[in-house]
Amino acid sequence: MDPSKGCPMLVTPSIRETPTDRADVYAFHIMGEVSEDDMEDMAERMNDVFDRHDKVSMLLIFDRYEGAETQAHFDWDVIRSRLRSVTKVEKYAVAKAPERAGKLVERFGKLLPLEARAFDDVDAAWVFVGARPVHTA
Template sequence: MLNTPTVQELGTGRADVLAFRLGPDVESDDMEAMAGVVNRAFDHHAAINLLLVLDDFELTDIPAALSPEVARSMARAPAKVERYAVIGAPAVAAAMIKAMDPITPTEARPFDPEEAAAAWAFVGAEPSGVPPA
């Protein structure tokens, strides 16, 4: 499982559900590593569900989103991600998720931190060996 200084893969008990915790100041190498895990899941499953837990998340390295691995995962996501849950999204990001949900094939929902159990249920998994936030 992926475990970098700013991105940790969380156990879900299901191969077709991925979950990650992203901390503040995510580095481009960490984003690249996470995108690699996601792309490998895309290669092995017709569709996946994805959950992100954002802990004081700030993307400080914008070029990380421009790396080939990250761009590849972003391009594949609309066809491969059925459900996408984000716990702790900043208000602007949560509003964007809500606005985009009706016009994308991915069913996406933002959740407040106190709604974590609902977010896990939304993606059809339970945390497995997940350290507390």
């Protein structure tokens, strides 16, 4: 449970939500291969977040990322969360993303009404979204 946000943290086999020191910043570690179920769980989480906030910032930190199952991108909740993110996300950062994904994020940041950046350095990505991780016992 993340007390600052009043809701349980998302934990799946390949996605682990990291608590932050700001109620409007959501951070996730992406590890291994993202399954269809993992992607759907994250989409449901973010759709819930979008229902409760006017604007949020997001940080995705890639760690030993092995890609995503092809069908993971075609679930309705996943598509809905991506569409909603255009108007609900203020800052979107990826850290240590595969080169192709990082370049895609940078391009979308120029086309969409949000700030999107890719970082090699995790600390710089945290600075960009204006938050820090909260370490729990």
